[in-house]
Amino acid sequence: xxxxxxxxxxxLALVLIAGGLLVVVQTVSALVGRPWPIPTNWxxxxxxxxxxxxxxxxxxxxxxxxxxxxxxxxLIPRRQARLPATMNGTTxxxxxxxxxxxxxxxxxxxGSVAHPRADVWGNSQRxxxxxxxxxxxxRYEAVERAVREELRALGAPDEVTVATSLKQRGxxx
Amino acid sequence: xxxxxxxxxxVIGLLLLGVGVAGAMASLDLxxxxxxxxxxxxxSLNARWRDWGFWAPAASIAIGLAVAGLGVLLLWAQxxxxxxxxxxxxxxxDGRGHTRIASRTLVRALSTDLSRDRxxxxxxxxxxxxxxxxxxxxxxxxxxxxxLRQLRGLVEGALAxxxxxxxxxxxxxxxxxxxxxxSVSRVV
Numbered sequence: 001x002x003x004x005x006x007x008x009x010x011x012l013a014l015v016l017i018a019g020g021l022l023v024v025v026q027t028v029s030a031l032v033g034r035p036w037p038i039p040t041n042w043x044x045x046x047x048x049x050x051x052x053x054x055x056x057x058x059x060x061x062x063x064x065x066x067x068x069x070x071x072x073x074x075l076i077p078r079r080q081a082r083l084p085a086t087m088n089g090t091t092x093x094x095x096x097x098x099x100x101x102x103x104x105x106x107x108x109x110x111g112s113v114a115h116p117r118a119d120v121w122g123n124s125q126r127x128x129x130x131x132x133x134x135x136x137x138x139r140y141e142a143v144e145r146a147v148r149e150e151l152r153a154l155g156a157p158d159e160v161t162v163a164t165s166l167k168q169r170g171x172x173x
Numbered sequence: 174x175x176x177x178x179x180x181x182x183x184v185i186g187l188l189l190l191g192v193g194v195a196g197a198m199a200s201l202d203l204x205x206x207x208x209x210x211x212x213x214x215x216x217s218l219n220a221r222w223r224d225w226g227f228w229a230p231a232a233s234i235a236i237g238l239a240v241a242g243l244g245v246l247l248l249w250a251q252x253x254x255x256x257x258x259x260x261x262x263x264x265x266x267d268g269r270g271h272t273r274i275a276s277r278t279l280v281r282a283l284s285t286d287l288s289r290d291r292x293x294x295x296x297x298x299x300x301x302x303x304x305x306x307x308x309x310x311x312x313x314x315x316x317x318x319x320x321l322r323q324l325r326g327l328v329e330g331a332l333a334x335x336x337x338x339x340x341x342x343x344x345x346x347x348x349x350x351x352x353x354x355x356s357v358s359r360v361v
Binding site: 002005006008009010012013014015016017018019020021022023024027028030031043046047048049050051052053056057059060061062063064065066067068069070071073074075082085087088090091092093094095097098101102105152153154155 | 175178179181182183185186187188189190191192193194195196197199200201202207208209210211212213214215216219230233234236237238239240241242243244245246247248250251252317319320321322325345347348349350351352
């Protein structure tokens with residue numbers, strides 16, 4: 001979303017530049033009696049269009065829908081891109097995806113689980129981790145220990161909450 | 174930039190939604206004070222535009238230039254380098270004259286020093302600010318098993334060497350760490 005916003009903003013900037021220059025060119029060309037690039041009859045044509053016309057309603061609904069989509073897309077809560085890891089007063093930022101990959105890897109290697117998935121979020125005081133994997137329930141502690149150890153190596157704060165959810169794969173007869 | 178862009182698009186979304194809803198209500202004759210049979214661009218507006226004489230095109234040109242100017246500022250903000258412009262080259266007096274030290278050379282030297290560690294696959298360095306108040310931004314790509322507690326010591330060592338050789342003590346403004354590759358293997 002950050003990249004999408006940046007691209008959208010750059011495109012909007014280009015539209016503003018083009019639109020602003022178009023207004024200037026159009027005004028100056030109209031002043032010298034040779035309107036360009038838009039012929040001057042656009043005012044008369046718009047004057048003949050009533051608000052109640054279907055195309056006006058359609059355009060307004062389309063504008064409203066676009067606005068609503070933009071608003072929803074922006075207001076949906078986003079997952080943080082990086083996690084603060086503070087040590088000796090200095091803060092490093094660890095990529096969230098990297099922390100998740102490392103946690104899943106630790107669960108896989110240290111906890112001996114299959115198909116591990118990890119979600120990590122938090123602030124400089126506390127990180128929270130949710131680990132989901134396929135394994136027998138008795139591996140719960142090993143997973144938690146491995147993930148904690150891994151996050152400590154990443155510079156996580158002392159307070160780390162690990163929520164582990166292990167699911168045993170159904171046996172096929 | 175990310176928060177500013179988000180705020181900008183929230184405002185744009187609200188504006189578009191407001192215009193769309195108001196327009197649709199006017200079109201359906203649900204907006205008090207506006208007749209749905211009225212034209213999109215009333216003739217009275219055209220007449221008033223002509224009445225303004227010289228000021229109408231002058232205002233039009235001013236608005237056009239202001240909009241284009243806003244566009245340039247917005248584009249500049251999107252294309253701006255991370256952390257601001259690069260630090261200018263340094264001129265160091267050496268007794269017989271001046272030695273010019275290119276900011277790019279300092280960046281390359283620190284990046285090479287950091288990358289020498291086997292746990293750092295790639296080190297990207299941005300040196301911004303001025304020679305009096307330099308700022309450093311680092312983006313490190315580290316090996317999947319790297320211990321960041323040890324890595325901090327290595328980075329601090331590299332920064333100390335940098336300060337000694339370059340003669341500047343930059344403020345470390347941002348350090349971002351990513352892990353390279355390292356797919357999850359199944360052990361069971």
